[in-house]
Structures are given as C-alpha cells and as structure tokens.
Amino acid sequence: MGTALRANSFVAVLICIAVFLAGCIAYMNSIESDTDFKGEETTVQTNQNDTEQYTQDTEISDVINDTAFGDYGRLIFPVNSSYYSGDTLGELGLTWYNNIDPDKTVEIANYMKSHAENGGVIFFDIYTDEEKAADHAKEDTGLFFFKGNPGERFAVCNAGGGFAYVGAMHDSFPHALELSKMGYNAFALIYRPGAETACEDLARAISFIFENADELEVNTDCYSLWGGSAGGRMAAWLGSYGTAAFGEKDLPQAGAVIMQYTGHSEYSQSDPPTYVCVGENDGIANWRTMEARLNRLNELGIPTEFHHYERLRHGFGLGMGTVAEGWINDAVNFWENQMQ
Known part of the structure; x- marks a missing residue:
C-alpha cells in the first residue's frame, strides 16, 4: 500500500x-x-x-491619383490644368489669385486623405449617372464635404475662376475647412464653367443638401452661401433669385450671403443679408462698386457689412498673413446674427 x-x-x-x-x-x-x-x-x-502624410514637396499629381480619393481626386485641383502652375503642393499657383498659403494647401490635402482613409465620405455627386451620361460636363461636378457638428447649420462655399475653372484649393476649401472647425457643416462646390451652368450646379447642390439633410446630419435653417470672385456672383444670384430660377425646386432663401472680391452690382428688394470684403488694390473687382451695392441694400433695410483692405489684391482667400487675416470670423459673426 x-x-x-x-x-x-x-x-x-x-x-x-x-x-x-x-x-x-x-x-x-x-x-x-x-x-x-x-x-x-x-x-x-x-x-x-x-x-x-503630404508635404509641400508632394507632387500635385500624386494627390490627384491617390487611391484614397477614388475617381474624384482629379476634381481637387482645376480639371483644366492650364489654370494652375507648379508641380508640388508648395508651388501651387492659380490664375487670378494671390496670397496662396502653402501650409493651408497641405493641411487641406491631408485632411481630405485622412478622412477618406478612415471611412469618411468627403465627396458627393450631385447628378445621377444618367444625367452625366446625357451631359458629360456634369461629370466634373460635385460637393466636397467638410463635416462639422451633427445637426448644425450648413454653408456652401463657391470658389472663383472667371467661370472658366474652379480655384477651390485656395478659394473654397480653406473656407469650408475653417467653418467645419467652428462646428458648421461646410460644402465646397465643383461646378461647370459658364455663369448659367455654374448657377444651375449651385441650385442642384442646395437641393441635394436639402433632400439628404437627415443623412448628412445638417440643419437647413438659415444656411449661408459663400463665394469669391465668380463664386461670389453665384452666391449673390442664388441669394437673389433662388433655386427655382435655375431649374430646381423652390427652396428657402439663404439666411446670409458672404461675398469676396467681385464687382457684382445687381440686387433686389428681397436680397438676403450680405457680407462683403475686398482689397483696395484689386484690379479685377473695384471695391467702390461693391460698397455702392451694399449701400443700396442698406437703404432697402437689408442687413449688410462691408470691409475693404489697404494694398490687398484680388483673390486673397482667407488672407493668411495679410491685413485681412481673420475676416472669416467677422463673416461668421454676421451669419450668426441672422440666425437670431
């Protein structure tokens, strides 16, 4: 045992x-x-x-062809390459524009890439495949989305380019990015050349946002339209005449129009509140013409705000490093005053 x-x-x-x-x-x-x-x-x-990570030395062609952007990478820069110069992000130049900030260009490109790679939808078609097949020019349109807080109001930013091209990288993407940082949902429109077609595209873009407001998580009350140069005319025309005048449903008028450097002189008694800024050395848009239009709106009892800056030329965008730097904060305050 x-x-x-x-x-x-x-x-x-x-x-x-x-x-x-x-x-x-x-x-x-x-x-x-x-x-x-x-x-x-x-x-x-x-x-x-x-x-x-993109840098100032990154080739523009590398951004356009980056697989993160699918087939819309070609719309980040002007489709007609003759309107921009430079091989890299740091060298980017745009016809009729001044004060391009390379750091902001790189920031925008990295923002887009990061969001796209992390599953964010940063681009929306505004036309169906059938519509684009019937009019191939509509293939070069769409909305880049800079998302803010869910349920917040939205803005549509429209770059200029003489109705020949869309200078978004300097004249609408930076604005949209800054608005998103403030919590607002901002869209930057890529539109067809030509004043009429550009306005049709903006009307369609507004309709698209209204129709998909729940999915986009945007508040459609007191939305704003922004634009510089030709884009400023687009914003003003849609503000004055509405979406129905350009072939879409009759939707509510914009709560505010924010315009930069354009000699637009048309106005109506029903124009929305309008904010304007321009440089005194602008050889394309005379600041006195812009001031005169706002004075007429003022006489009609329409809220306005006007700013002109010494020595500043056409197309200064956000005006980083210039006497105009920070104007976007004034413009947002003006818009917010219309929400009350």
Whole structure:
C-alpha cells in the first residue's frame, strides 16, 4: 500500500510539473506572439504615417491619383490644368489669385486623405449617372464635404475662376475647412464653367443638401452661401433669385450671403443679408462698386457689412498673413446674427 501510494504520488507530481511547464511555455509563446504582433502593427502604422502624410514637396499629381480619393481626386485641383502652375503642393499657383498659403494647401490635402482613409465620405455627386451620361460636363461636378457638428447649420462655399475653372484649393476649401472647425457643416462646390451652368450646379447642390439633410446630419435653417470672385456672383444670384430660377425646386432663401472680391452690382428688394470684403488694390473687382451695392441694400433695410483692405489684391482667400487675416470670423459673426 505504501509503495503504491508513493508511486502514485510521484506520477501525480510529474503530471503537475508537466502541466506547469506546458502552461509556462504557452504563456511565453503568447507573450512573444503578442509582442511580435504589436511590434509589427506599430511599425506598419509608423511607416504609413511616414509615407501618407503630404508635404509641400508632394507632387500635385500624386494627390490627384491617390487611391484614397477614388475617381474624384482629379476634381481637387482645376480639371483644366492650364489654370494652375507648379508641380508640388508648395508651388501651387492659380490664375487670378494671390496670397496662396502653402501650409493651408497641405493641411487641406491631408485632411481630405485622412478622412477618406478612415471611412469618411468627403465627396458627393450631385447628378445621377444618367444625367452625366446625357451631359458629360456634369461629370466634373460635385460637393466636397467638410463635416462639422451633427445637426448644425450648413454653408456652401463657391470658389472663383472667371467661370472658366474652379480655384477651390485656395478659394473654397480653406473656407469650408475653417467653418467645419467652428462646428458648421461646410460644402465646397465643383461646378461647370459658364455663369448659367455654374448657377444651375449651385441650385442642384442646395437641393441635394436639402433632400439628404437627415443623412448628412445638417440643419437647413438659415444656411449661408459663400463665394469669391465668380463664386461670389453665384452666391449673390442664388441669394437673389433662388433655386427655382435655375431649374430646381423652390427652396428657402439663404439666411446670409458672404461675398469676396467681385464687382457684382445687381440686387433686389428681397436680397438676403450680405457680407462683403475686398482689397483696395484689386484690379479685377473695384471695391467702390461693391460698397455702392451694399449701400443700396442698406437703404432697402437689408442687413449688410462691408470691409475693404489697404494694398490687398484680388483673390486673397482667407488672407493668411495679410491685413485681412481673420475676416472669416467677422463673416461668421454676421451669419450668426441672422440666425437670431
């Protein structure tokens, strides 16, 4: 009995030792495996950050052809490449524009790439495939979305370009990005050349946003229309005449129009509240013409605000590093006053 008991005890001890050693080996393997996995993941992530971040030295063509953007990357810069110059983001130049900020260009490109790669929808078609097949020019249209707070009001930003091209990277993307940082939902429209077609595209864009307001998580009350140069005319025309005048449903009027550097002189008694800013050295849009229009709106009892800046030329965009820097805050305050 004693010998058998000792034998059984010895076997039990051996089994315990074997189980213990197996557990230790499994544990060590799991640690090594976990360490290897985490190390690989960290390395991949670091490499992705190193390779995916755009810089001022990034080729414009690399942004256009980046797979993160699918087939709409070509719309980030003017479709007609003759209207921009430079090979890299830092060298970007746009016809009729001044004070282009390379840092802002890089920030916008990285914002778009980051959101697109993380599953965010940053671009919407405003025309159906059938409509684009019937009019191929509509293939070069759409809305870039800079999302703000869910349920917040929206703005549509329209770049200029003499109705020949769309200078969005300097004249609407920066505005939309800053508005989104303030919590507002901002869209930047890429439209067809020509004053009439551009306004039709803006009317369609407004209709698209209204029709998809729930999915986009936007508040359609007191929305605003923004624009510089030709884009300013678009905003003013839609503000004055409404969406129905350009082939869409009759939708509520914009709560405010924000215009930059355009010699637009038309107005009506039903124009929305209007904010304007322009440089005194603008050789394309005379600041006195813009001031005269606002004076007439003022006489009709329409709220207005006007700013002109010394020595500033046409197409200064956000005016970073100029006497106009910060004007967008004044414009937002003006818009917010109309919400009350």
